[in-house]
Amino acid sequence: MKGIILFVLFLNLVLPQQFPLRYDVFSSNEGLSQVTIFHILQDHEGFLWISTAYGLNKFDGYSFEQYFNDKDDSTSIAYSSIGKLFEDSDNRLWIITKGILNLYNREQNNFIRINKTDDLDIYGIIEDSKRNLWCFSSKGLFEFNYEEKAFTDFSNSSEYKELIKNHLYEDFTIYNDIIYSASRKGEIHLYNLQNRVIEILHDSDKKFADFITSIKSDNNGDIWITTLEKGIIKYNISSKKFSYYNLQNKSTSENNFFKMNTKKKEELLAAGKTGLHKYNLQEDRFEKIRLQEISSGEEKNLTITDINIDNHNNIWFGADAVGLLKISNTKNQFKVLSESKNNPNSLPSKNVISLVEDSENNIYIGTFNKGVAIYDKNFNLLQHLENNPNNNNSIASNNIAGLLITNENKLWINHFYKGSSIIENNKVKRLPKFGDKKATLAISSLQIDDDNILFGSFLQGLVIYNKENNTAVEPIYDSSLSLPSEFGVISIFRDSKNNIWLGTNGYGVLKYDFNKNLITKPKNEKLFDLSKTYCIYEDTDNNLWFTTDKMGVVKFNSTNDSIVTYLSNDKYSQLSYYGIIEDNNKNKFVSSNNGLFLIDADERITSYYLEDGLPNNEFWQNSFIKLQSNLIIFGGNEGLTIFNPDSLLELSTEHNLMLRKFKLMNKEVSPGSNPILPKNLEVLDKMVLSYKDNFIEFEFASVNPANPKKVTYAYKLEGFDDNWFFTDYKRRFATYTNLSPGEYRFIVTTAENNQPNINNSRVLDLIINPPFWQTWWFYTLMVLLISSIIYSFYRIKINKIIEMEKLRLKIASDLHDEVGSTLTKVSMRAQMLEMQINGEKESNNLKRISEQAIDAVSTMQDIVWAIDSRNDNAENLINKIKDTVFSMLVEKNIKVDFEITGLISDLKVPLEVRQNIYLIIKEAVHNITKHSNADSAKIYLCNSTEKLELIISDNGNNYYQKEFSTGQGLKNIEMRAEKIKGKVEYVKENGFKIVLSAPPIK
Template identity: 25%
Template sequence: MLSKKNLLLSVLLLWPCVLLAQLPNNLLFQRYSTHEGLSDNYVFNVVEDRQHFIWASTFQGIDRLDGVEVRHYSLIDSSQTDAQPSIEVIRDYKGGIWATRNANLFKYNPVQDQFELKVQTKNKEFSANNKKIKQKFALLHDSHNQCFWIASEKGLFRYQIETKRLESTPIRSFSTPYKIISINTNTLIIATNEEWISYDTRTQKSFRIPKPSTEWVIYSTKANHWIYSDEGRKIWEISFQNSQFSLPVLTEINPERQEIRSIATLPNQTGAKTLWCGLVTGGLAVQDTENKNHYQLFNTRINEINGFHYRRILNIFQDSKHNIWLSTDQGLYRANPTKFQIQKELFPFFRKLNISRVRQIVQHASKPHLEWVANSNYGLFLYDKVRQKIIKSFEMPGSGITQIKYDRHGRLWVLSAKMLTIIDAQLRIKIITTTHLKPNLLCWRIIFDRYDNAWIGSEIGLLKVAFPTHTLTVHSPDITDSQSISHAFVYDLKKLNNQKIALATRNGVDIFDIDTEKVAEKIGPRQNVFALDIDSTETMWVAYSNEFLKISNHQVVKSWKSYGNNRALRFKNGLSVDKGGKLWMNTNDGLLHFDPSTEKFQLFTENDGLISNYFYGFIYENNGNLYLNYEEGVNYFDPLQAHIPPKIYETLLTDFSLLDVRQGIDFRKQQSPFKVNYDQNIITFHYSVVEFDQPEKITFRYQLEGFDKGWKNGNTRRDVSYTNLSGGHYTFRVQALSSDGNVASNIAAFPIFVTTPYYRSWWFFGLIFCGISSFFYGLYRYRLKQILKLQHLRNSISRDLHDEVGSTLSSITMLSESAKKSIDIDEAQTRKFMESITTNAQKVLENMDDIVWAINPKDDSLESIVLRIKEYAYTITETKDIHLSFDIDQRFQKLKVPMKTRQNLYLILKESINNAVKHSGCNELKITLKIEKKALNMIVQDNGQGFDVLKPTLRNGLENMRQRAEELDGKIRIDSQKNKGTTIYIQLGS
């Protein structure tokens, strides 16, 4: 743990608004510890930023609080120290958040959401590199000069916030420094363990004086003055005038002579500043240094009652919302002096006597320190609340006390099940029995008229106890009398005026005339009335089980069935109008307050100081307090105490994530829409409201304009995600709401732009349309091409049949006719004709076979051509005794070729072989088929007699071969010399 010399002090920010003239006697504290999310229970100090987040420095780093969540930040640097870290969080003159860790200075970057190192001890101005830090470090933010003053054993340094420069000063060395304070705009006081040093920031002049105390507390209370504590726990004041220190003057601060740990200032209603002193003993002393007035001392006992358990207060701070923050070694404590204060009082003697349930508390008529405490199943006690001691008890076993109330003669009336009891000022008892009316008769409420008669609501009707005879009369319902009460069960009754009283029965509200002792009027719904009360204007307020009525001039003028954000009203047994005309109601949700002037509801629960949300009832008593009854104690409060004006929640956007990755955005400066790529289209918005008083009451509603059709209820959740947004502009809006509907808030907005994926863009749809159109057009063209191809094939077959077969068949026909004519004339000629017919018939068969082969898809490979050529070549050469050889590339046979190519190629080779066999006179024939450079190369070579290729010929074979080669985009070349043979080169493809 740190020594007391190492504890930091902080100046409390001035209140932005006026407080009450005096602080409440009991501050209710709420503790924040590691259980609530703090990184460590040892808290050095806190500050508030411009968005009202609370930043706390702990041993583990910096924590940011908003009332619900705590976000942790680490302060990372390369320096090392043997001691535990000393950490402080600071707000600069622009609202920026800074932090120190030992002698290192960090600044918070809201875009990156992290603290960045700005000044490190490794800088040459401080110490040598890689040396462990052992010197003390002190820092002061100077808003006037817009800089930080940093003191170490190496001297005093100035860090310029705007230029980010670290500058040295003429002061080059210190004994161990521990505190820098500013006593005016140009003068610093630097406290070390041996001396005080005054430094003028304008002239850079300084002087030193010995320090009269080894204690570390030093604090500037006003300009050119500061106070310090000595070893004897006395507080001294020193002034600074004309560059001179005055002699120390003993002050009246801390009359208890308790050692002070921390000091802060706080203005009261008149404007004078009060000192808040955190004591070593674990208390808070509030001092008025101007008027030497000791306001309060929050000692250990009071603090324990109010939930404040700590050892040392290291820092006292007040934020802009009036919260007082105490930084201690046991956590962070918060109290709000302006909050509506609900006190509690417990009765430990109840447990000792094995009794429970406080029915009512009434302040003694003449002795305010005494209270009458009524218990439902034991009796009545006169209790000294100062000495916490029972003065007198009245045991009433099984009596079932329901109410106690003073009349104007100072007599206390006690309503119970078996009797009515009257206790006078001398504590003498008079009993009025009721057992003759009904054993264990329940009597609920009592009032007194102008004649001092007592009127009591009971379960058998309205009872009258006449004054002074105490004669008992019962008014019961009578079906034969229209002016009798509506129901025997009269739960509540109130004075409407001096002549009439209002009765709450199980069958509606009756107006009863005390002079005629008859019901003058019956008002409102005929159903069970839970409670009623009447204000100073004779307006009646009536509560049913789930409805609340306003009755004016005996007419129902308005009703309510819900409050806040459509929260259903559910009443229990209690309703009271205070002296200010405000209403207090007992509901299932807790204590409900209603202001008739604004028609606003406000709910108070356990978080506001109630012992429990469920209490048995309450009564507005003679001391002006409203009491709520519980098992072992009561809540009580002054209903006329000032109410906090309605707050305005400031809704904040805190983070924006894409695919669960936080984006660096400063929401205060972001104006243009944030661009979101379509493939990052899982987005999350994080939002918050900084509120520490009942943050659980805050709910949210949100809307993504461009996607959501209206506002959506987000309940208490503080983030919302969207996926698969279409491309376009959107604006996310979020607003905080209070559950009771009393708090307004701004609407936080953040625009985004989601890019359109290419597959949803107009040009992509255009491409799809063009592609589909092109596909169908291509399909149409392909179909047309196939039809034309088929037609071309038909035409080709028709032409081939006509050319090859038709002419031959015509020849056969003519030869047949000639043979018929010559058969009887010339037998030899007839035989020649028959041989010609046979030859032509064979030729027809061959041509038909070639045509069928050409159009057969099974024969669409070059291998088929090779086989057919081989068959043809071997057949034709065998008869001529010609030696035939083939040189065929294996790749050649695997190629697929179209029908037309196959036919023309075959016919070219066939014609070449036929010409060689018939006309060359060769005895050797070689056929070469190869693939070279993606081209089909075919060579037909013979060793025949050759011919002159330039000499014209009447044969059409060579010309047909050239035409067929051209159809295939091929080339044909013929080399031939006389007596040296002929070579035909055929090349298809490039």
């Protein structure tokens, strides 16, 4: 507020009473529940709370959230008719509705009802210096214990009981732990909270007015009282003196006041039936503030019901039957003078073509169709020059093309195709044409000396006019120039070196030598490429500036011949730049057909638009001026934009970012209505969603920033978005679809020049739970299940192996015990019969039976050995081989050598490998004993990582013919080798050698 009031006071010194404060309106069209406003409060988070005749409203600067009573919901506000609002030092928000004290539950975005009207009919709440809460009710003043939700009466004295019996308090304030309460009967009662004493404050009469509407204390020890019909009363606590401010004969016709705002004494405001009034500290009086609605441009008389000054010094007030009104701090730094039917001091036309100032600080404003308006330095309208067909002493036309103040302080007016009008001492001299030149459209001008003036024309280029002789001369054009017979010179400027520069309408920048009457190209031909140049200007550092059409703003340093271009990137490439003015701090202000731009001394660019307080975004060529008072004015199609460059405010970079709404599947989710949103989104730190919640949207806002429409937002979902996304105030939401299960972090912040302000952000952790089949516990369960199945199969296999081994063991035992025993008996009986029979033939048959029985026993023993699982290791295999080989070869006096490697004792040897290796060796040894005539043999058995190798060799010499002729034994060897995936080779070298290669035993 300080910025506003100080700015207003500044304008009062320079522009007294000529510029109203402009305001925006928020009504039911913008979402306000009802236009009858009782109270406005800004809470610690920046939200504006507005109590109305129907509904409570929460405003974030962009949209309203409404609260009403719901008879089926005990957590809704008690009544829809809302009274006073109060936020205590613990940031608790209290709302009073028809006697019910409601506490706003921020976590759940609902309300807790404290009392019942049967017990206490509460209509006010206040807090003392010790943070105790006090409530006014129909039964008096009560101290409220928040923890116990209990009320304690202020006093039990009979005096107190008698006093409160007949009084209800309209308003109250507290200062030094004394409550000053305004009775509806016009009395002021003082409640001393320290000693629990009550007294009546009075001047000559204890009754100040028939009706006191409000009472407020300021920081200087003054109590301010507003009344109906009797104006405003000030009570100074230290001096105990009263001051009365009766405004009936000053700035208003009535003295009905409703509210005061006493944030600071120099900013004290009073609101009432006749509008808004501010306190003039120096003159100790109240003055009415003129108010103008921005949208209509009209001044309004309003009945104001409440006032609040927010943390950006904007003034908010309720206007009866209108709604919520805002006097923006930033918008009112620009003052507007335009056409208004209800204001006799306004412009005759809102279309401003040209501006000049004379030596007496009078301002001349040329309009498109209403002549010239002349204002003094305080913007009081002095005179309106317009054409009168019946008066030759009037100007030639109301259509103004350009203005010039001559060296003699004469006003030279150029018209559209009507020549010129020259004003001196209130006399008008019409000049139909320049010498022998026909009337032309002269929009720019420059006086060279007392006699000669340069005029720039849309059709005739440059015209050099000698006013003494009334002659016009055309310039000479350099031979390097190729210009049409009709072209426009739209800007003329003489720099500090007396160079004259011409800006043309499509033919670049040219230079003019007055002494030679010669037009040439500039030395730096890049300037010649600036097709259409509306304005040429020299700054305090002697740089030349050129404003162009769609080619930006160009700075030319003639010392080093360098050129720098501004406002030419894609964002601004289609703009036309008209005027440029430098302030006392080397800041340049540039007008365009879409906004006003500031290029500061550090070459940073700030833009100003309609939402910043401009009456319109479109300005006009040659319609700009810097006054001697340092005020800058730009003209356009909505009048004048006037401002003091030294008082322009920088927007605050402090923002309170809030998540305002959450939508699931395009439907808004309320706190507590869905497990996803267990509490208010504004206080939520983490959100957990299901994988099915695949369409979500967050709405966000900076809560009541200085200028809501100027805020740029940046947001990002970490874990999903690689880059930041930037958006403006119109699209304050982020939408995401088909997010994969996982953990994310949503961040929203403000941005400057496409750079997010990460130090000022709102963060929400987001967890997307996967489907159950993608959870860790499901994976664990599956691992356990699969492991159980595998283990079950393994156990089944092991059990089968064990059963098979048991079976093998049983078969081996049965074969050994039953079949082996029987065969042995057969063999023994055959031998006994052989000894008893003398016949040779019978004896041979019995002998053969005996041998076959012995062979059968041997074979059966081999089978028993093979299938016995107790023999499934390398040690048993080696022992079996050695036993068999020794028993077979020693009997034949054949020496045998063994070399066995790679077979450790407990190495498990598969049944098939063990059996076939053994039988191959047995078959080979059998052939050695039977056919080889050898006296020595060698058995080599090696198990390596690469293969199992078996070599059986002898030194015999008679083996081959017999064995290869029949071939049965070798075939058996080959057959058994194939069973273990091996290969057999036969080598005749110093005897006979069998070589077997098979896969290794692992």
